[in-house]
Amino acid sequence: MPSDLRFLILVEGQFGPLSSKTANSCIRYTPDRVVAVMDSRFSGKTAQDVLGFGGAIPVVGTLGDGLARKPTALLIGVAPQGGRLPNDWRATILGAIDAGLDVWSGLHTFLSHDAEFAARAAQRGVTLHDLRLPPADLPVAAGRVRDVDATVILTVGSDCNIGKMTAALQVREALAQRGRAVRFAGTGQTGILIEGWGIAVDAVIADFIAGAAERLVLEAAEGADIVLVEGQGSVIHPGYSGVTLGLLHGSLPHALVLCTQPSRTTITNNPWLTIPPLTDIIALHDALTKPLRPAPVIAVCLNTYDLPERAALDAIARARDETGLPATDPVRFDPEPIVHAIDAFHAERTRNISSRAAMIR
């Protein structure tokens, strides 16, 4: 990943707390890389005005205004359901290429496979980076991660787009401060963009989802005490549950952190589908991990951004009572309860391995 990366982020018509996930995560975790965000509806405002975070990063209304901020690359700031390119963005992308910008994209439609984009980029000498382009020759998973020494933690969720990547990123720093060697394994376009490596498990051929997860964990575990694997979707999401289960059975985590949003009652884009109680979701994960390698849910991570503080604290207390597990919103409040749960689980697991080894000696 080039160190002088300066993004103009394209989110025309879609900039918002829930609608521009790629842009928002880039703004939250790598703000130094963002020179401007483009959405004509909010021209003249700042990221802070629209998202409630992101400080003075300006929102611009035209490509020209964006180019005036001297970006080195255009980042496609959304990953819509199905991940295809909004048709009316083509002109902006071609304009950015003509202006000499590289283009980074997490869409399922690979820009580098688009004849017009590819030709124009070649002509102008810029690069098209497709974050979701999977590596060739992925294996079919077969439990190879069972030999890994590191403690593998996977974030799972009651729905998609609910904070699984954020949960992992928010606890990483605090775990490192406790002296743990922590690796984050990005499994989606945004996690890969932030981290500089990873595999988008939702973009591989279906037979290789778990194989991609397996390869990712094997790589992340090298020299790590704890691997935080970015979860995807939900085991009850009618569109994405296959990706979720493949990731669960390929990464074979030792423990899970369950992410949820108290204000959400039905699954994204599926108003017919009520989200079950947390205890049911936990029981379902227990049933799914038990035959392969049991992985308890050890903490609950709540996304309370849309609740007043009092209601948020109530929701956290309710989740704690309902599940008997540590719970918090690690963005809004102290991530400590989740950090401690992971750290204590790792310490206990390491102790057990050492004492078993001692008994064998």
Next chain:
Amino acid sequence: MPSDLRFLILVEGQFGPLSSKTANSCIRYTPDRVVAVMDSRFSGKTAQDVLGFGGAIPVVGTLGDGLARKPTALLIGVAPQGGRLPNDWRATILGAIDAGLDVWSGLHTFLSHDAEFAARAAQRGVTLHDLRLPPADLPVAAGRVRDVDATVILTVGSDCNIGKMTAALQVREALAQRGRAVRFAGTGQTGILIEGWGIAVDAVIADFIAGAAERLVLEAAEGADIVLVEGQGSVIHPGYSGVTLGLLHGSLPHALVLCTQPSRTTITNNPWLTIPPLTDIIALHDALTKPLRPAPVIAVCLNTYDLPERAALDAIARARDETGLPATDPVRFDPEPIVHAIDAFHAERTRNISSRAAMIR
């Protein structure tokens, strides 16, 4: 699908009851399309000698001997784990193309995307058929099949390659004889080959597994009383469970038929992974369907080909006692118990819908 299709089936080094699934199903369900099978280890024998079925279909040892049987096409008769082409088969495939044969393949490696095969086929004027090539523009699934009137039955399994396609095909005829309009929805290369249409759900981009299943069921349900959906993998298979769950949540079946093999104790290619008791597998499926649309397991289908008759009958009786469900081996014995279970479930469901409609009137 051309009506004068006459296959030479390539299974060099792999012809056998469990190792050449595509070939075997083609021999079982469309024997009139098979002129010869190529595996030099069994040259001079018949399919019957090697498989225990298939009658006088000859096994040949060389491409020349195969061509002497006047095939119109070469069929790649295996779909190995990962679905890639055995390297030493290239010469045979090129030889077949040069001899003017079309080539049919269910591999993940698309023959039509291979520069050498594509060039040679174009030169010779023959066609490369990739059964797993997915349609473009699949949707992300969102429960669209909930509006379908037909009764949707999905076969599921305790492992992959255990008889899920066979179970569906064995009961289809008997259901038709009872006056039901039945459609078989093929989800794998072999089912598609036999039926002439379908989508290989394991070959689509991961985010669209359920979307592929959804599209398939919507199409199969047109004018049908009962749709039999070919299952894939197993929800406990470490490599394929993602495909399995995507298919389950995309097709949203009304009921399931569970396929198992009594002699098998561990998951294919995963000797570390013990297959749980049938009742646990049923409970796991109940937990996975309940949040979206409950789908009871209504029958158990046993694959007893490798047991003596007495042991097979004992295993069937045990499965019946353990689960309280109708059970049989529909290939070896009368498929009636499974046929009746599906037919009775459909009748009951239709009655309930009618009486609810009458109450509203």
